[in-house]
Structure formats: C-alpha cells, structure tokens
Amino acid sequence: xxxxxxxxxxxxxxxxxxxxxxxxxxxxxxxxxxxxxxxxxxxxxxxxxxxxxxxxxxxxxxxxxxxxxxxxxxxxxxxxxxxxxxxxxxxxxxxxxxxxxxxxxxxxxxxxxxxxxxxxxxxxxxxxxxxxxxxxxxxxxxxxxxxxxxxxxxxxxxxxxxxxxxxxxxxxxxxxxxxxxxxxxxxxxxxxxxxxxxxxxxxxxxxxxxxxxxxxxxxxxxxxxxxxxxxxxxxxxxxxxxxxxxxxxxxxxxxxxxxxxxxxxxxxxxxxxxxxxxxxxxxxxxxxxxxxxxxxxxxxxxxxxxxxxxxxxxxxxxxxxxxxxxxxxxxxxxxxxxxxxxxxxxxxxxxxxxxxxxxxxxxxxxxxxxxxxxxxxxxxxxxxxxxxxxxxxxxxxxxxxxxxxxxxxxxxxxxxxxxxxxxxxxxxxxxxxxxxxxxxxxxxx
Numbered sequence: 242x243x244x245x246x247x248x249x250x251x252x253x254x255x256x257x258x259x260x261x262x263x264x265x266x267x268x269x270x271x272x273x274x275x276x277x278x279x280x281x282x283x284x285x286x287x288x289x290x291x292x293x294x295x296x297x298x299x300x301x302x303x304x305x306x307x308x309x310x311x312x313x314x315x316x317x318x319x320x321x322x323x324x325x326x327x328x329x330x331x332x333x334x335x336x337x338x339x340x341x342x343x344x345x346x347x348x349x350x351x352x353x354x355x356x357x358x359x360x361x362x363x364x365x366x367x368x369x370x371x372x373x374x375x376x377x378x379x380x381x382x383x384x385x386x387x388x389x390x391x392x393x394x395x396x397x398x399x400x401x402x403x404x405x406x407x408x409x410x411x412x413x414x415x416x417x418x419x420x421x422x423x424x425x426x427x428x429x430x431x432x433x434x435x436x437x438x439x440x441x442x443x444x445x446x447x448x449x450x451x452x453x454x455x456x457x458x459x460x461x462x463x464x465x466x467x468x469x470x471x472x473x474x475x476x477x478x479x480x481x482x483x484x485x486x487x488x489x490x491x492x493x494x495x496x497x498x499x500x501x502x503x504x505x506x507x508x509x510x511x512x513x514x515x516x517x518x519x520x521x522x523x524x525x526x527x528x529x530x531x532x533x534x535x536x537x538x539x540x541x542x543x544x545x546x547x548x549x550x551x552x553x554x555x556x557x558x559x560x561x562x563x564x565x566x567x568x569x570x571x572x573x574x575x576x577x578x579x580x581x582x583x584x585x586x587x588x589x590x591x592x593x594x595x596x597x598x599x600x601x602x603x604x605x606x607x608x609x610x611x612x613x614x615x616x617x618x619x620x621x622x623x624x625x626x627x628x629x630x631x632x633x634x635x636x637x638x639x640x641x642x643x644x645x646x647x648x649x650x651x652x653x654x655x656x657x658x659x660x661x662x663x664x665x666x667x668x669x670x671x672x673x674x675x676x677x678x679x680x681x682x683x684x685x686x
Contacts, residue, residue: 265668267306269361269368269385270297271378273353274346276311278322278330280559287494288586289398292460293374294324299661301327305668308366310357312349314340333357346377347418354381358388370394370668376401376419379426392431392671394664397423397440399583402447407603409497409580409622424448431671434458434664436584437605456667459608460584461657466562467593469570469649476570487518487635489599490572491526492565492587493579495556500578500601501526501541506624507576509548511631518635525555527568569594573641574634577606578622585609589655592616592648597641599630615648 277294313332336349373382386393401415427448545554584605598616612618
C-alpha cells in the first residue's frame with residue numbers, strides 16, 4: 242500500500258451557513274477514552290487532551306456552551322467538573338470504575354452510550370451538535386446523532402490505516418475493528434474535521450470520505466503559556482541544568498510510535514563521532530510510558546544504558562504546562578522522530594517558546610514545522626540522519642538562534658481562537674445542511 246501521507250488533496254472551502262441559520266448554542270463533546278483534565282504525557286493522554294480542553298474553552302468564550310463526556314476511571318471520580326466558564330466535564334460510568342485498556346473499550350461503548358443518553362434526558366440537556374474525538378467516541382456519536390436527530394462532527398486525530406502503514410519496530414498494528422469503525426465514520430459523519438490537508442487526503446483516499454464533507458482546521462497553541470519568557474539561561478537556572486549544555490529534548494509519551502529510541506540512538510552516534518561533546522550533552526525525555534511502551538516501561542532506560550549515555554539521558558515524568566514551557570525554553574532543539582503524527586502540538590509549543598524542532602517529515606509535522614526555517618525535517622528514521630543535524634546545531638549557536646526567532650513568529654499564527662472560530666463555522670454549516678435536508682423530505686413525499 243503506498244504511503245498515505247503523499248496522497249494529493251485539495252481542501253474544499255468551508256461553506257458558511259446561510260443567512261438566518263439558527264446559531265449553535267450547545268455542543269456535546271465526546272472523549273470516551275481519555276479526559277481533557279488529564280495531564281498530557283501520562284497513560285493515553287496526549288495532544289488530543291490539549292485539543293479538546295483548549296477548543297472547548299475558546300468555544301465557550303464565543304458563547305457556545307460545551308459539555309465534555311468522558312469515561313470515569315476511579316471509584317471517586319466526580320460526576321461533573323466545571324472545567325472552565327461555560328465548560329463542564331461529565332464523567333460517566335461504563336464497564337466498572339477501573340481503568341481499561343483501549344482494546345477493552347469497544348466492549349463498553351453501548352453502556353457508555355446508554356448512560357450518556359440517560360444523563361442528558363434526566364437533565365433535559367438538548368444539543369445542537371455532537372463533536373466526537375477519536376474513533377471510539379465516534380461510535381457513540383453515530384448512535385446518539387441518529388437517536389437525537391442532530392449532526393455529528395468527527396475528528397479522527399489518528400487513523401488506523403495511516404498508523405499501520407508506518408509502524409515502528411515492536412509496535413502492534415491497529416485492529417480491524419478500529420478500521421471498520423473509522424470507515425463507518427468516514428461514510429456517515431455529517432462533517433469530518435482534519436488537522437491538515439495531508440490528513441484530509443488520507444481520509445479521502447484511504448477511507449473514501451467525501452471531500453465535500455471534510456473541513457481542514459489547524460490546531461492551535463496557548464501563547465499565554467508558551468512564549469520565550471525570560472530566555473534559555475533563566476529557564477536552565479530554574480531547572481538546575483548546566484548553562485553550557487547541549488540539550489536535545491524529547492516531550493511525549495514514551496512508546497515506539499513517538500520514536501524516543503531514534504533520538505537515543507542518534508545521540509549515541511553523535512557522541513561516538515564527536516566525543517568532545519559528551520561532557521556537555523544532556524538529553525531530557527519528558528513523559529510516561531504508554532501504548533506498547535508500557536509493556537516494557539524501562540526499555541528506553543535500558544537502551545540508554547547500552548548506548549553508554551549514562552546520566553546524560555534524564556527521564557522525567559510528564560510536567561504541568563508552566564514547567565513544560567521552561568523545558569522548551571531550556572532546550573537547544575526539540576526532537577520529534579515520530580513514525581506517525583496527525584499534527585504534533587508539542588512542536589508548536591516548543592516553537593512558541595523560541596526553540597526549533599527537529600522532526601520526522603510525517604503526517605502534520607511539515608505543517609507544524611517549516612523545514613529549514615523554524616527547524617529541520619528528516620525523511621525516515623535513520624539515527625545517523627538525526628545525528629548529523631544535531632551535530633550541526635551543537636556547533637552552530639547562530640543557526641539555533643535564527644531558527645528560534647522564526648519559530649516564534651511561525652507559532653504565533655496558530656492561535657486557539659482561530660481554531661475555535663473555524664470549528665464553530667463547521668458546526669453551523671452542519672446544522673444548516675441537516676435542517677435543509679430535513680425540510681426537503683416532506684416536499685419529496
């Protein structure tokens with residue numbers, strides 16, 4: 242099967258709702274497998290959690306009330322959390338109260354759907370739109386959209402066929418059940434929201450989705466949190482890092498999909514080639530084991546030891562946003578050797594802090610990173626290719642500064658306000674089209 246990331250696609254311009262179309266006042270957001278309140282980099286929490294939380298917050302500021310429905314994990318999980326003004330996170334019990342692996346979640350979707358319907362009926366909550374995130378939530382959205390007669394907007398975030406075409410060594414392929422679920426969403430959702438034109442092309446070519454129902458909306462970055470601040474030196478002082486360190490940074494879930502092993506091998510090759518850099522090289526890896534990485538939670542530590550990196554590889558748990566911004570500022574470069582990435586929000590966060598990105602040229606990363614301008618893009622995952630760029634950056638502080646200045650300007654064009662505004666237009670168009678279609682039915686009879 243040819244690589245789906247190279248398929249051509251021309252995004253269809255967003256059709257704005259007709260004049261006089263009813264406004265969208267309330268949206269039910271579905272995020273079954275992970276709560277937007279969880280810290281990214283832990284368990285299954287990642288960029289999607291940030292996306293759901295930030296989008297909901299901005300939609301509420303624009304006057305759209307948002308209820309986010311997610312599965313409760315833990316006997317003491319609160320039923321309702323007022324996350325932000327106009328945003329509630331609802332924790333529904335389905336399949337018991339303990340954590341479940343993603344592979345087990347399809348078996349509780351019917352229970353989750355019934356509980357959501359019961360909760361909404363008991364509270365007399367009526368929604369104008371359902372917005373589902375990830376294929377599991379999409380199955381709930383298909384059932385409830387049909388029952389309630391409201392449009393379903395769906396965001397895939399990642400897709401099984403794309404991931405399976407670019408599996409990392411040691412990773413498991415996504416199951417057929419997921420592929421079938423995504424095919425149903427591509428065929429039946431009222432609107433599909435893609436992060437980039439590349440993702441839109443994958444939807445059209447790999448899932449036969451109608452391009453007229455696909456809208457491209459770029460994610461954003463919180464520029465109030467992620468910005469250059471008081472600079473690299475101050476950030477290193479706060480984090481207890483050497484001022485003269487060469488610091489390539491990894492941020493994300495520790496799993497084969499994200500390629501932390503590629504970075505470790507690249508640093509090993511760099512230091513073998515340039516032993517003079519060994520004394521000042523520090524490689525922080527910020528995040529927790531996830532996915533197939535959780536099967537061997539110490540795998541990357543063991544690899545770092547075998548490569549002779551010793552204390553240079555510093556493993557740290559997922560950080561809160563303020564601390565994460567300092568890690569970005571402290572770094573010389575953020576390294577993202579991902580095998581698949583629908584967009585890569587951490588790339589935007591790093592650039593907003595003034596730190597360039599070295600990334601694999603996969604998925605949405607060529608949109609998040611401007612190759613040669615705000616960072617460097619590498620074809621493939623050969624550690625030697627990453628080591629060559631790292632060596633150039635270690636020897637060229639001038640290049641790092643040039644890339645960093647351009648990175649701040651680039652990231653500044655990806656605000657969450659613009660994302661929310663474009664998404665609200667998708668909602669309004671979906672509502673208008675659904676109602677226009679309903680109005681034709683009596684006439685046809």
